[in-house]
Every structure is written in C-alpha cells, then in structure tokens.
Amino acid sequence: MADTAKNTDSTEIKDKKERYKSGVLKYAQMGYWDGDYVPKDTDILALFRMTPQEGVDPIECAAAVAGESSTATWTVVWTDRLTAADQYRAKAYRIDPVPNTPGQYFVYIAYDLILFEPGSLANLTASIIGNVFGFKPLKALRLEDMRFPVAYIKTYKGPSSGIIVERERLDKFGRPLLGATTKPKLGLSGKNYGRVVYEGLKGGLDFMKDDENINSQPFMHFRDRFLYVMEAVNRASAETGEVKGSYLNVTAGTMEEMYRRAELAKELGSVIIMIDLVIGYTAIQSMSEWCRNNDMILHLHRAGHGTYTRQKNHGISFRVIAKWMRLAGVDHIHAGTSVGKLEGDPLVTQGFYNVLREQHNPVDLPRGIFFEQDWGDMLKVMPVASGGIHAGQMHQLIDLFGDDVVLQFGGGTIGHPMGIQAGATANRVALEAMVFARNEGRNILAEGPDILRAAAKWCKPLEAALDVWGSITFDYTSTDTSDFTPMPSVSL
Amino acid sequence: MDTLATTVDLRAEYESSGVREVLDELDRDMIGLAPVKARIRETAALLLVEKARKTLGLTHLTPTLHMSFTGNPGTGKTTVALKMAGLLKRLGYVRKGHLVSVTRDDLVGQYIGHTAPKTKEVLKRAMGGVLFIDEAYYLYRPDNERDYGQEAIEILLQIMENNRDDLVVILAGYADRMDTFFNANPGFRSRIAHHIDFPDYTDAELLAITEHMMAEQNYRATDDARTAFGEYIGLRRAQPHFANARSIRNAFDRARLRQANRLFAAAEGPLDAEALSTLVEADVRASRVFSGGLDSRTAEMEGKK
Amino acid sequence: MRNTQGTFSFLPDLTDDQISAQIQYCLDKDWAVGVEYCYDPHPRNIYWDMWGNPMFDLKDPKGVMMELADCRKVHGDAYIRLNAFDNTRAVESVTLSFIVNRPKVEPTIRMTRQEVNGRSVRYTHEIVR
Numbered sequence: 001m002a003d004t005a006k007n008t009d010s011t012e013i014k015d016k017k018e019r020y021k022s023g024v025l026k027y028a029q030m031g032y033w034d035g036d037y038v039p040k041d042t043d044i045l046a047l048f049r050m051t052p053q054e055g056v057d058p059i060e061c062a063a064a065v066a067g068e069s070s071t072a073t074w075t076v077v078w079t080d081r082l083t084a085a086d087q088y089r090a091k092a093y094r095i096d097p098v099p100n101t102p103g104q105y106f107v108y109i110a111y112d113l114i115l116f117e118p119g120s121l122a123n124l125t126a127s128i129i130g131n132v133f134g135f136k137p138l139k140a141l142r143l144e145d146m147r148f149p150v151a152y153i154k155t156y157k158g159p160s161s162g163i164i165v166e167r168e169r170l171d172k173f174g175r176p177l178l179g180a181t182t183k184p185k186l187g188l189s190g191k192n193y194g195r196v197v198y199e200g201l202k203g204g205l206d207f208m209k210d211d212e213n214i215n216s217q218p219f220m221h222f223r224d225r226f227l228y229v230m231e232a233v234n235r236a237s238a239e240t241g242e243v244k245g246s247y248l249n250v251t252a253g254t255m256e257e258m259y260r261r262a263e264l265a266k267e268l269g270s271v272i273i274m275i276d277l278v279i280g281y282t283a284i285q286s287m288s289e290w291c292r293n294n295d296m297i298l299h300l301h302r303a304g305h306g307t308y309t310r311q312k313n314h315g316i317s318f319r320v321i322a323k324w325m326r327l328a329g330v331d332h333i334h335a336g337t338s339v340g341k342l343e344g345d346p347l348v349t350q351g352f353y354n355v356l357r358e359q360h361n362p363v364d365l366p367r368g369i370f371f372e373q374d375w376g377d378m379l380k381v382m383p384v385a386s387g388g389i390h391a392g393q394m395h396q397l398i399d400l401f402g403d404d405v406v407l408q409f410g411g412g413t414i415g416h417p418m419g420i421q422a423g424a425t426a427n428r429v430a431l432e433a434m435v436f437a438r439n440e441g442r443n444i445l446a447e448g449p450d451i452l453r454a455a456a457k458w459c460k461p462l463e464a465a466l467d468v469w470g471s472i473t474f475d476y477t478s479t480d481t482s483d484f485t486p487m488p489s490v491s492l
Numbered sequence: 493m494d495t496l497a498t499t500v501d502l503r504a505e506y507e508s509s510g511v512r513e514v515l516d517e518l519d520r521d522m523i524g525l526a527p528v529k530a531r532i533r534e535t536a537a538l539l540l541v542e543k544a545r546k547t548l549g550l551t552h553l554t555p556t557l558h559m560s561f562t563g564n565p566g567t568g569k570t571t572v573a574l575k576m577a578g579l580l581k582r583l584g585y586v587r588k589g590h591l592v593s594v595t596r597d598d599l600v601g602q603y604i605g606h607t608a609p610k611t612k613e614v615l616k617r618a619m620g621g622v623l624f625i626d627e628a629y630y631l632y633r634p635d636n637e638r639d640y641g642q643e644a645i646e647i648l649l650q651i652m653e654n655n656r657d658d659l660v661v662i663l664a665g666y667a668d669r670m671d672t673f674f675n676a677n678p679g680f681r682s683r684i685a686h687h688i689d690f691p692d693y694t695d696a697e698l699l700a701i702t703e704h705m706m707a708e709q710n711y712r713a714t715d716d717a718r719t720a721f722g723e724y725i726g727l728r729r730a731q732p733h734f735a736n737a738r739s740i741r742n743a744f745d746r747a748r749l750r751q752a753n754r755l756f757a758a759a760e761g762p763l764d765a766e767a768l769s770t771l772v773e774a775d776v777r778a779s780r781v782f783s784g785g786l787d788s789r790t791a792e793m794e795g796k797k
Numbered sequence: 798m799r800n801t802q803g804t805f806s807f808l809p810d811l812t813d814d815q816i817s818a819q820i821q822y823c824l825d826k827d828w829a830v831g832v833e834y835c836y837d838p839h840p841r842n843i844y845w846d847m848w849g850n851p852m853f854d855l856k857d858p859k860g861v862m863m864e865l866a867d868c869r870k871v872h873g874d875a876y877i878r879l880n881a882f883d884n885t886r887a888v889e890s891v892t893l894s895f896i897v898n899r900p901k902v903e904p905t906i907r908m909t910r911q912e913v914n915g916r917s918v919r920y921t922h923e924i925v926r
Contacts, residue, residue: 164887164888164889164890167890167891168890168891171802171840171841171843171894172804173804173880173881173890173891173892173893173894174804174881174891174892174893174894174895175804204801204807227916227917227918230918230920231918231920234908234920234922235908237840237906237908237922238906238907238908238922239798239906240800240801241798241800241801241802241838241839241840241906242800242801242802242840243840243841267917268917268918269919269920359886359887377886377887380887425807428807429807429808432804432805432806432807432808433808435804435805436805436808436815436819439818439819439822439893440815440818440819440822441818441822455808458809587857588856588857590856609849612863613852615860616852616855616859616860616861616863616864617854617855617856617860619855619856619857619858619859619860619863620856620857620859621856621857655859658857658859659859
C-alpha cells in the first residue's frame with residue numbers, strides 16, 4: 001500500500017514536495033492513518049469510540065482524531081519539516097465497527113512516548129482529550145481505554161499508601177472495609193456531625209466519610225468539623241480497640257487552603273483525608289504528594305465524573321479515569337456498586353476494579369478492557385462501593401468485588417430503625433458472617449440470604465435491617481455496558 | 493441425634509469410595525510384590541469392614557493404623573506408602589492423604605532444644621496424611637544415651653497415641669534392624685498394627701521392571717541388549733549394595749548415557765526416532781559389572797539411597 | 798469491653814471446628830499461618846508475640862490447632878489471634894487475622910485528652926485492667 005504511486009485519499013503522501021505544499025490535505029494523507037503500523041511496546045495507546053458525522057469517511061475521521069490529539073493543525077505547515085514529524089504524529093492503526101451499533105467505530109491510536117511529559121497527568125490529558133472532542137467532523141467521541149507503557153507508568157509515584165499499606169496501618173485484614181457517609185450531607189452543626197461519626201464507628205464501621213460537598217459552609221466551618229470528628233474517632237477507638245478513621249474532606253478553593261486543611265487533619269491525628277475529583281488532575285497529584293510525605297491515606301470522591309463518563313457514545317469511560325487516578329496517586333476511589341442506586345453494569349464495574357487493583361490486566365472485552373496493561377508494580381488503589389447499598393446485598397457485593405473494597409452503607413447505617421450504632425452493627429455482622437461463610441466453602445451467592453437470616457437470629461439489628469431493606473433493589477438497565485458478550489468466541 | 497443406618501453394602505462402598513481404583517492401580521503399576529499386594533488387600537478389607545461397623549454403630553474407636561514396612565532397599569516401600577496414603581484417604585481414615593517422607597535428619601536436631609521443634613514441624617506438615625520415616629531405627633542410638641533421637645522418639649510415640657485420627661505413621665527399613673529397634677523401643681511395637689514385609693524382586697521381575705521403565709520413557713532394547721540386561725541383573729545382585737529396582741533404574745540411566753555418547757560420537761547424518769530410542773547390547777555390556785567390578789560411584793549411593 | 802480487632806470479632810466466639818475451617822481456607826490458598834498472643838490489645842500494638850514462627854507447607858489445620866492448644870495452655874488469659882500470610886508479589890502481607898482466644902475479663906481502654914493550642918486535643922489510649 002505504501003508503495004503505490006497514485007495517492008488514494010487514505011494514503012500518506014510520501015513525496016515531500018507534494019506533502020508539504022501549502023494548502024489543506026486530508027489527515028490520512030498527512031500520515032495520521034497507517035493501517036500497517038505495529039504499535040511499539042513504548043507507545044501509549046488509546047481506544048476511542050468514534051461516531052463520524054454523516055458522510056464522513058471513518059478512516060479519514062480516525063486520522064483526524066489521531067491528528068487533533070497530537071501534532072496536527074487544519075492546514076499544512078512547513079515548520080513540520082524542522083521536526084521529526086513522522087514520529088510525532090499519532091497513528092490511527094486500526095478501526096473496527098462497534099458490534100451491533102451502526103455508525104460507531106472503535107479506533108486504535110498509538111502515540112510515541114516522546115509526546116508526553118513524565119509524571120504529568122495534565123500534560124497527558126491535554127493531549128489525548130485536549131481539543132479533539134470538539135472537532136466538527138465528529139458527531140461524538142468517547143475515550144474507552146488506554147494502555148501505558150511501563151516506562152511511562154514509572155514516571156508517576158502512584159498511590160501514596162495503596163491497599164496493602166492501608167490495611168497494615170489500620171490492622172484490618174481478610175474482609176472488605178466498612179464505611180458510611182455522614183448524613184444529612186448539609187446542615188449538621190459540627191457537634192451534631194461528630195455524634196453521627198461516633199455512633200457509626202462505635203457500632204462497627206471502620207470509616208465514616210464527609211460527603212463531596214461538605215467543605216466549610218456557614219453551618220459548619222471545616223475546623224469545627226475536624227475537631228468534633230476526631231473526638232468521635234478517638235472515642236470510638238477507645239470503645240472498640242480498633243483503629244478508626246473518618247475521611248476529612250479538604251477540598252477547597254485553592255491549593256493553599258487545601259494544604260492548610262490537610263495539615264490540621266494531620267495535626268489532629270487523622271489517618272485519612274479526602275478530596276473531590278473536581279479539584280483537577282494537578283491538584284490531585286499535589287495532594288497525593290502531600291499524603292505520601294505525611295503518612296496519610298487519600299480518599300477520592302469522583303464528584304462530577306457522571307457528566308462525562310455516563311453516555312456511551314461521548315466522553316471518557318470511567319475505566320480511563322480509574323487508570324489516570326491510579327497514576328495520579330489516590331488510595332481510595334469510588335468505582336461503583338452494580339447493585340446500588342448509581343449507574344454500573346456488573347461486568348464493566350468489575351473491569352474498573354481490576355484496573356485499580358491488579359498488577360496486570362489481560363485483555364477482557366466483556367469487562368471493557370481493550371488493552372493488556374502491566375502496572376510495573378505500581379501500588380493498588382482501594383475501590384469504594386457506595387450509593388444505595390444495604391446489608392441484604394452483602395453476598396452479592398462480596399461475590400462481585402472480593403475483599404479489597406470499602407463497602408459504604410450510608411443510608412443503610414444512619415437510617416436504621418434502632419439507631420446509628422445498630423445500623424453499623426448490622427452491617428458489620430452481615431459482612432463478617434458472609435466472609436466467614438465464604439471461607440468455610442459455602443456458596444454465598446446461592447446461600448447468602450440464608451446466611452444473613454441465620455446471623456439475624458442472634459443479631460437483632462441485622463434482623464431489623466433485613467426487615468426494612470431486605471427486598472430493596474435498583475433494577476434499571478445500565479447505560480454504560482460492554483459491547484461484547486462474555487463468550488470466548490468474540491471477534492473484533 | 494443421628495439415626496444409624498441398618499445395613500451396609502460393602503461392594504458398593506468398595507466401588508464408590510475409590511478403594512477398588514487404588515488397588516487396581518497398585519496391581520497395574522507395580523510389578524511383582526504379590527505378598528505385599530495381598531497384605532494390602534487384606535488391610536483394605538479390614539478397614540472397609542471397620543468403617544461399616546462404625547456406620548452401624550458397632551464400634552466408635554479409631555483403629556490403630558500405624559504400620560511398619562520392612563524390606564531391602566529398592567523393594568517399593570515408598571511407592572507403596574504413597575498408594576497406602578491414597579487408600580487411607582479414600583477409606584476416610586486420613587483427611588488429606590498426602591505423604592511426608594523423612595529420615596532421622598529431618599527429625600533430630602544438632603543441639604539442645606533443636607529436636608522438639610524440628611520433629612513437631614514435620615508432624616504438623618504430616619497432619620491429615622501419612623508420615624513415612626525411612627530407616628526409622630537410626631532414631632535410636634543405644635551407644636549414646638544422650639542422643640537427641642530419643643527426644644524425637646518420645647514425641648513421635650505421644651503423637652502416634654494421641655492423634656490417631658490425624659495421621660498415620662509408617663516406619664520403614666531393613667527387617668532385621670527394625671526388629672532390633674522394636675525390641676529396644678516396645679512403645680513402637682505396641683502402637684503398630686500392620687507389618688508388611690517387602691521381598692526382594694526376582695530376576696524376572698527386575699527385567700520386567702526394566703522394560704516398564706524403558707517403555708515409560710520411550711526407549712526400547714534390542715534383543716541382545718535385553719539379554720545383556722538379564723545377565724546384568726544376576727551379576728549385580730551378587731555384588732554389595734544391591735538395591736533391587738533402584739539399582740536397575742541406575743543401570744538404565746547409565747545405559748542411556750552410553751547410548752547418547754555412542755550416538756554423538758558416531759552420528760554423521762540426521763538421526764531418526766528409532767535410533768534415538770534404541771539401546772543396543774554395547775550400551776549395557778560396557779558396564780563394569782560385567783568385568784566383576786562395581787559401577788562404583790553409584791553403587792554406594794544405591795545402598796544408602 | 799469486647800475488643801473487636803480482627804476479622805470475626807462481631808461473630809460469637811469461634812469453636813475449634815470453625816477455627817479449623819478458616820485455617821483450611823488459608824492453607825488451600827497456600828498462605829502460612831501463625832499464632833500470636835498479647836496482653837496489651839492497644840489499637841496500635843502491632844507486634845503481638847509470636848507463638849513460634851508462622852507455619853509453612855501445612856496440608857491440614859490440625860498442625861495449627863496443636864500450636865493453638867499449646868499456646869492456650871500457657872497464655873489462656875491472653876488475646877490469641879491467628880494470622881495468615883500471603884507471599885504473592887504485590888501482597889506480601891497479612892491476609893486474614895482473627896482472634897481465637899480472649900481473657901475471661903477483657904480490659905478496657907482509657908482515652909486521655911491533652912488540651913493543646915486552644916480547642917485542639919491530643920488523644921492517647923491506654924489499656925486498663
């Protein structure tokens with residue numbers, strides 16, 4: 001194909017005079033499409049779900065995506081000839097129609113490592129999602145997955161503690177951790193807020209959590225919250241003998257203010273602080289660095305992600321956000337529940353968990369993983385399952401997500417008819433009973449309800465919880481599903 | 493309270509437990525050893541009936557299952573012990589059915605306070621399975637009253653008595669030395685219920701074993717080579733440190749070595765599978781055993797294992 | 798006060814059969830199991846005393862149960878826990894840890910507040926028998 005003298009529309013023009021003549025060329029002709037390209041181990045790879053405008057040639061469109069996310073501009077520039085432009089151009093090298101979805105294509109693009117600054121998520125994202133999503137020939141575009149070479153991974157420090165260190169610090173092993181978000185989110189005074197934290201922790205939770213929009217509002221200044229919460233955390237520790245924590249949200253308007261809040265949390269002896277995804281990638285990397293230097297676990301609430309992760313045809317898949325956040329260095333991240341009130345197909349959600357927790361991800365199309373990824377020993381991020389889950393789903397949650405996860409039962413703790421402590425106890429008993437039964441070799445998915453009922457016989461709070469919420473489910477069709485059914489014969 | 497069954501179908505139990513499978517395997521895989529096989533069938537029958545009696549509530553005791561395997565080196569004691577472990581597992585007398593094979597060095601320490609943890613370590617690993625102590629009599633050194641072996645013996649005896657549900661101990665070694673050992677340590681004799689004696693293999697059996705080994709590794713001997721192997725067996729038996737099947741395995745390994753050298757030295761063109769898997773007379777007859785000598789280095793090892 | 802450290806402290810105290818089943822789970826995953834005891838169950842008392850080294854290569858829980866029985870004989874009024882260790886790369890840590898023996902009367906924990914810098918408080922915890 002490269003040898004043909006006559007240029008077809010989708011062939012790179014090799015003749016230098018032709019190629020750099022002033023004017024407008026097709027992106028494919030400029031060299032952003034190369035169907036023969038074999039990606040190098042050191043390339044960063046991206047997979048886009050592309051929906052071209054009516055009448056736009058998919059290959060030309062794919063080349064445009066590659067161009068606009070790397071070196072291209074709309075017209076030919078002679079200054080390209082001052083650079084090793086051939087290598088700087090991203091290359092769309094493969095395009096497949098999305099199964100059962102006319103008009104959509106999976107486009108594979110390879111980027112040379114030199115295009116990226118070491119250890120800067122801002123630089124990476126400015127390139128990959130910088131301009132290209134607004135490009136006119138596209139009806140819609142979604143970044144589905146990325147593959148990072150180990151050499152690139154190693155330029156990031158990754159999670160400041162990671163799953164193993166977190167567990168060793170908390171002295172909690174062999175079971176999911178338990179948390180709850182203090183409710184109501186807004187309006188509680190510091191003193192009332194701390195009460196909820198104390199009750200939850202004393203009742204059996206490992207963590208309580210500030211919500212994403214609890215910062216420093218008129219009803220509760222952050223200093224008040226931190227002081228009361230830490231009184232509650234320490235009292236609960238004394239009552240149980242366990243290490244307890246409460247994610248103190250340090251999200252604020254400036255880095256300076258976030259550092260001030262983090263310093264206060266540290267001074268008061270908290271084991272964990274929290275930030276929101278909306279503070280931005282650079283701020284997240286900075287807070288991770290601070291946490292690494294201060295023995296602090298960093299919890300990330302994915303506030304805002306739904307605006308760009310949810311629609312299947314446009315935006316960014318959460319799996320990419322999960323990968324970016326592992327690089328950026330958070331220790332916890334909300335990654336979905338599948339069974340709760342928030343969006344999440346079970347297999348796709350498991351894919352997010354795998355990306356956060358495994359050292360090596362094989363290609364796994366039903367779980368939405370398009371690339372093999374070696375994490376180069378980067379620490380593992382603890383996923384958090386939160387939103388509309390309750391003790392009655394314990395067997396499903398453990399079956400889906402295993403032990404390395406924080407299960408957060410906010411409403412399911414604080415809304416318990418016998419009180420917050422009872423709510424916490426119900427969740428902890430359900431959790432321990434289920435892990436215990438699983439370890440004994442029982443099939444918890446099938447016997448889960450029986451196991452819970454048996455524990456409820458000696459645990460009144462659990463009995464009450466099952467009576468109130470036992471039958472609550474959120475059965476809505478997911479919007480973000482895999483296009484591949486879990487069958488070995490999948491062909492692309 | 494559990495209701496007891498009123499009848500037991502021994503045949504069905506024999507089949508479903510997989511005992512039959514193990515015994516058939518023993519017959520198929522092991523050449524010769526007729527008296528050993530007979531003893532094991534008897535033992536299996538006894539244990540099967542004992543289990544049935546328990547099912548019917550006629551007995552509640554766990555029978556003593558510790559054994560001694562006596563016989564010369566290379567007579568199949570370890571291999572049979574492995575089968576025995578599988579048998580006991582299928583009969584439900586041990587939970588896991590693995591075999592932990594040790595000698596004195598694994599049990600006895602070098603200094604004060606070393607032996608108990610070492611022995612216990614081995615015993616913990618053997619729990620749920622069979623502990624095979626080869627040349628068990630080395631645990632006892634009558635000439636040295638402060639020998640640490642005595643400590644291991646005491647721990648072993650205690651476990652053999654108190655943990656009959658948890659493991660089976662098989663003591664193995666030469667018959668005469670084992671007898672002396674039992675006389676000096678009556679505690680062992682009384683705790684051992686099954687004695688199985690392993691006779692030496694006959695020449696014909698050893699030749700059959702040779703052919704079995706060769707077939708397993710895709711070798712074949714020419715008729716002359718087979719005759720040479722037969723003669724080798726007779727000559728080797730008369731020499732010191734003869735170790736039955738183990739000596740034969742070593743002879744076979746050395747014949748392979750000579751074959752390889754022969755092929756390497758002679759070969760000029762490509763070799764086919766036939767050439768690569770054929771042992772000829774010279775490969776066997778080059779052994780020093782034929783000139784009255786020993787294949788020295790290995791001979792000593794054969795005797796000691 | 799019931800100290801709720803460990804994986805199964807919210808369940809009724811485990812029987813030996815139940816403990817064995819949990820050990821079996823660990824052995825099936827090829828984890829080493831160790832016995833540890835302590836008289837000072839402070840939330841941040843990391844290093845309980847080891848009752849011997851963790852046990853490797855066991856097939857059956859009985860080996861661990863024998864050590865546990867021996868430990869109970871000597872330290873019957875201590876907290877005793879079983880720890881499982883996974884040596885898989887990127888784990889290489891404890892993967893299960895549960896209490897299998899408690900003192901007849903469990904100690905309580907006293908929290909002491911030290912006021913510093915206005916409203917800030919430093920907290921320390923101390924075991925009280």
